[in-house]
Amino acid sequence: MNQEKLYALLAREMAGTLTAEEATDLQQLLQQYPDAGYIREVFAQNWAPAGKQYTGLQVQLLLEKHRQRMQEMPDTVRETIVPVRRSMWKLYSGIAASILLLTVGGYWFYSGRQQAPAPQAQLVTEKRMRTQVLLPDGSRVWLNAGSKLDYPKQFAAHAAREVTLEGEAFFVIKADAERPFRVHTQAFHVRVLGTSFNVRAYPQEDSAETSLVQGAVEVVLNNAENQVISLKPNEKITIPVHPVVAESHATTAPVVIYKSKLIPVQDSIIPETAWVQNKLAFKHLELEKVVVMLEQWYGVEIGFKDDSKRDLYFSGVFETESIEQVLDALETTMSFTWHKDAAGKIWIK
Template sequence: MIHFSKILKLARKLADMVLRGKRIERTDIEGDFFSDEDKDYVIAHLSDPAKIEAQNKLAKEIHKTRNKDWQKVEAAIRPPVKKVRYLHVWTRVAAVFIGFIAIGYFFFRDHLPGGPAPGDGVKEQHITLRLPDGSIKILEEAENGDIRDRNGKIVGIRRGSSINYRKEGHAGNTTAPEYHEIQIPFGKTFELVLSDGTTVTLNAGSSLKYPVHFTGKRDRQVFLEGEAYFDVEKNPKQPFVVETDGINVQVLGTRFVINSYKEESRIRTVLLEGSVALFEKGEAYDPEKAARLIPGQKATWNKTQKDISFEEVDTGLYTGWMEGRLIFNHVPFNEILRRLERYYDITIVNKNKALDKEVFTASFEGESIENILNSFGRNYPFEYTVQGDNIVINP
């Protein structure tokens, strides 16, 4: 029998991932009581914006009757006794529970100190900023204002889809750094100007952890998951280091792009200007051993094999996303779909597995997702169905 506590634990985890704009994979849905079909159902269900209103209504109701919370939740998800196909019904109901309860209740109750109260109605995935005390600030796109530290001191200026932390005459603070972590959901991009003047543009589905101020006694280090363009302010005395899930990239002053999404098997670094050195995460930087890139080169790190390869590239192919362009140059279809999901904030389930390894070259700007899929379909015919923000490519 499936334990109620396991479903609650899973609900907390998935709710946190959804509202932080993180992509949910099958491997994130733990437990042998979920089949692959049921996992796909859960993922599609959590991505359905039509469920948001119901989530908010239920969250508000639960908030009003907190003393009976657990009884309500348990009653809502317990399957009827003597029901045919017991396990199948249970997992379907569990999926509804995760979508309706977890986002509306667990996230607001436990994860947003100082944030919106349950029932206030977060109706889309927002850019969020985790502060040093662990609280989460939701960043409205049309909002301007100040970013303050725990003492009320202004540390950054918010202007729409950017935050500027830069201080004139920055010389490196000597106190211990405090970190902010920004999460960018699918369908959005964001720009940061760090305290040293370095500019970072974050692509959809990415996150960056960075100091509010850099200290003068250590490297300028930030932590990236996803894709970002860096224009690093030069400082020979204090190298800039980007840590990813596999490699570190160290620079003095340069412009480059890193693609390091969790679900991808490779980390790609493309250098536009200057020089960068790459070395494996967890190792100390050794200038004699670190791999170096020159402008116009791409380095690809294989996470599994732990090796690196280099090639000359057209750097414009890797920066087009900052101008709203989708560019695919000999890219497998399964990777194209992941990029389309991030760009359009949608869920695509491909049941036509013969398509996965087909390679395409194409460029789009301002096109609807239907037009893009139709364009690929003219070269390799396939059919698909659209239900809201969920697309299924048929076998």
């Protein structure tokens, strides 16, 4: 249908997306349907540059402005332009309105498809829970207790693969040079092409860390994007989450980043990744931080009645032991005692 093609080409012309070949076709059709040229001229007086986004109210006002223009024109002028247009105005004004709405609506649809974020999925683990998920690109993620992972249900074809982590996760990433993989946390971003690494970034902890098992990653601080730290296999970095404010100046002191080697606590068991094998492991770690791990691992509540015990250091590997057995094992060092109250809360003194 030539008329349908004509109106489609007029809409593309108004949107500024007409090709040279389509422009030639439009000129031929305007010669065939001269009344359409009148609509084209009326709208050209008020049409904004291509790419402008309209609200529904703006569209309504624009159409009303055209109707007002026609009502305000003297009868002699309207009759001089073309005698038959008075009877045809309702038809052509409807067509013109359709062209405008189709063009603006098409822009909304196109820009919406371009800008709307991909549908998201979320994986959450409570205390005592550990799980794993296969991402849409074939990468696999193990999620530790008390953690949350947000990721798209489908990664874009030609864009970075991005996920957001709160808590702890171990990643085995499928290599894809065209689509780098990025993990966002409250303290830093991890950039990687293909590798396996661990990220720990619990919101209640005062530091976050990334441990690299194999491959290569870059860590970018959230508050210092120009500061990039590269990791080699068997290395990890620890970053304070809440930088200390210098007393003499009203500015934030530089973030101190600790880089260290991954050291097995027993045989080949690495504390940072032992949880993936369903093992609870820690090496020369303050009891205060060990307690946090125990709370997440066993879903219990532990408090200190003697704060001096918080700074005691412990190493250990546990797999099938109960919380009572773990505490009994640590208590054998004779550095603290523990008991459980009537409410079930554990106290260390």
